[in-house]
Amino acid sequence: MIESKDDIFPLLNEYISTQHEWIYQFWMGDAEEWSGTRQAIYSNGVVLGKFRESDILTIQTLKLGVSDTALHNEIHQYYERKIKAQKELEHPDIMQQEMLEIYEKQFREVLILPIDEWIENNCTWIQNDVADLTYPEVRVLLYLYYAFDNYDYIRENRYNSDTSSLTATYENIFNKQSQFGKYGIVPIDQHRTLLPIDPPRIYDRSVDKTFLTKNIPLHLLKKLSEMMSKGMVSDLAVRLLNESGYKGKMSREYLTEALERGEQFDFVNLGSYSVSKLYSTKYEDCLWVVIDPENIIFEELCEDFETFEDMVVTQVVHLQYKNLAGEICITHLDHEYIFYTLDEYGKRMRDVTQKGTAKQRMKSFKIDNSKIPFDFRCEISRKDEDGNDLPVEKEQFLCYVLGCYFKHKDLLSEYFQKVNS
Numbered sequence: 001m002i003e004s005k006d007d008i009f010p011l012l013n014e015y016i017s018t019q020h021e022w023i024y025q026f027w028m029g030d031a032e033e034w035s036g037t038r039q040a041i042y043s044n045g046v047v048l049g050k051f052r053e054s055d056i057l058t059i060q061t062l063k064l065g066v067s068d069t070a071l072h073n074e075i076h077q078y079y080e081r082k083i084k085a086q087k088e089l090e091h092p093d094i095m096q097q098e099m100l101e102i103y104e105k106q107f108r109e110v111l112i113l114p115i116d117e118w119i120e121n122n123c124t125w126i127q128n129d130v131a132d133l134t135y136p137e138v139r140v141l142l143y144l145y146y147a148f149d150n151y152d153y154i155r156e157n158r159y160n161s162d163t164s165s166l167t168a169t170y171e172n173i174f175n176k177q178s179q180f181g182k183y184g185i186v187p188i189d190q191h192r193t194l195l196p197i198d199p200p201r202i203y204d205r206s207v208d209k210t211f212l213t214k215n216i217p218l219h220l221l222k223k224l225s226e227m228m229s230k231g232m233v234s235d236l237a238v239r240l241l242n243e244s245g246y247k248g249k250m251s252r253e254y255l256t257e258a259l260e261r262g263e264q265f266d267f268v269n270l271g272s273y274s275v276s277k278l279y280s281t282k283y284e285d286c287l288w289v290v291i292d293p294e295n296i297i298f299e300e301l302c303e304d305f306e307t308f309e310d311m312v313v314t315q316v317v318h319l320q321y322k323n324l325a326g327e328i329c330i331t332h333l334d335h336e337y338i339f340y341t342l343d344e345y346g347k348r349m350r351d352v353t354q355k356g357t358a359k360q361r362m363k364s365f366k367i368d369n370s371k372i373p374f375d376f377r378c379e380i381s382r383k384d385e386d387g388n389d390l391p392v393e394k395e396q397f398l399c400y401v402l403g404c405y406f407k408h409k410d411l412l413s414e415y416f417q418k419v420n421s
Helices: 005-027 036-041 046-052 056-062 068-087 094-112 115-122 135-156 164-170 179-183 218-229 342-348 397-405 409-415
Strands: 185-188 192-195 201-204 209-212 235-239 258-261 274-279 286-291 295-301 306-308 311-324 327-340 359-368 377-383 389-396
Touching (some): 046 056, 068 094, 179 359, 185 192, 185 201, 311 397, 327 342, 397 409
Antiparallel strands (some): 185 235, 258 274, 295 311, 327 359, 377 389
16 A cells, blocks of 8 residues: 555655656757657657556556555645646746636535545546546555656755755766865866857766756846846856756756835945845835945845745845956855754844754856956846837846845846946
8 A cells, every 4th residue: 555655765766767858869869778659658748658558567556555645645745736727827827827716616526625636626626537446556556647747846956955866877977075065066167168048058978968957047048148148157067956866968948115224225325344135015015235345145034934844935046256457347146045944044034144953055047257347237138018029138247146046136127227327
């Protein structure tokens, strides 16, 4: 009897390997390992694909049975995060709004109905596949479907800093003092090329593999690539998705708020230590800014704070700056996730010196040895609601980076009011 994902880890990891193969077929148009028929079999995901192929380990697992508690827990987790993801969309379309209503209805029902009644009401989508199965086997197949989706989500979660698969590839290439050894990020250099296309990735010619990047929006990666070509960014290292990589170079693209203390950002004040804390109509939504003669640190705290494995997660953007020949330039810039215990986070709301020690901080990217003028502005392409091009706007680079990550644009706008005016 299956009681939790711990009982089926070998199968879940086998599913990950097969999913990796399927993705390769999708992105590499000239791949011939899978026939068109087999690719179609997996069109509804790896679990149903394995079942349709009569995979031996999957068929054996169906015979084990699954407890009501285990099945309920996976379905509960699945819908809880699906609802959260839909609610976080800034401009949901009609289809996305309808999906949110469906998810919320199914989630309400899973909270009150016996699990077998919930399956009868909400799982007709699987009927054609399971016509020859007993009902206990149907339950296990549904469990595998939801459990794998949850497992894969945690594996790819932006707060998951596991690099075990990457380490297997890079342990003989990078030493402990490298960017990878220290921070789990990979340098872009003569061996590795940024591919700022959708989804964003790098090609590493030293191992002849393509890796997908992680925690860096595509539009930001494009700007960093442009700045590297102009010589403004010298050393860049990025976080990669924790996978073994795809062989060859994959270049195919998928098609009110008050200032509690401190001052608004102004170049004139750089060099004197200051701490600012801005808060919105919700006091718990705030932006801490700490400036000293060499560094500026931005940290966003939120009322609806993110959690990962019982830790509170915040975001920090840190930069170092220097006066180079009369021009103030950013020489270092990185983005990190910070992990707090609940007690630490409560103290952090009041105390700028409180550290997050629940887990080692995790970098998304890191720029070093660079010369980015503080007043450098990125060109931002825009479209209206009908998809028509609007005039190109220019935004101060630091504002742009913060806007890529931080939720509370109102606080950023207030803080950079002088810069953007």
